[in-house]
Amino acid sequence: DAKTTQPTSMDCAEGRAANLPCNHSTISGNEYVYWYRQIHSQGPQYIIHGLKNNETNEMASLIITEDRKSSTLILPHATLRDTAVYYCIVRSPNTNAGKSTFGDGTTLTVKP
């Protein structure tokens, strides 16, 4: 699976949009981009995933660049409860979903 690069930390004001970037320049054609988050001392939680089109669900939006070498997770109206470590993962559909490589992620701190 391709390697990803994320900023170590980001801050966001409560109520504003949080935009979390991820670089995955070595992504292969069949690899998906997944995002998970981990709130302190809990298990990771799936957020969203996509292949090449932008995706939106009740939690977030995922914007993938046309060349697929980077993506952005958008939390449209961040709340204090969104403070967590966010992981960007690239994975082949042929690899078990639970065999994801979790790097260091981005620590998002939402401030009042």
Add this chain to the structure above:
Amino acid sequence: ETGVTQTPRHLVMGMTNKKSLKCEQHLGHNAMYWYKQSAKKPLELMFVYNFKEQTENNSVPSRFSPECPNSSHLFLHLHTLQPEDSALYLCASSQESGQRTEAFFGQGTRLTVV
């Protein structure tokens, strides 16, 4: 609530003790996993089970012994642990059906070895 339940949530054990961690999923998934997360470190995949069969062991010391009696339950038996084994142990499950899918994680067991 993710549908993956781990017990106990917290465990303190001595280095000579034997204990077991339990994971249960009611999602009908066919794959289960154990992860270890030490302080300030990324998650490390320990074991993978597909259809109750162990398909991956990532060089985990033998003092950690997994067991998967059926597709809904996964255990991690612990014996003669070291203080450096203190960590958050996470269980996950997924439905591996050839379609893109995601993993569901439990809340973890916080293990302290004294």
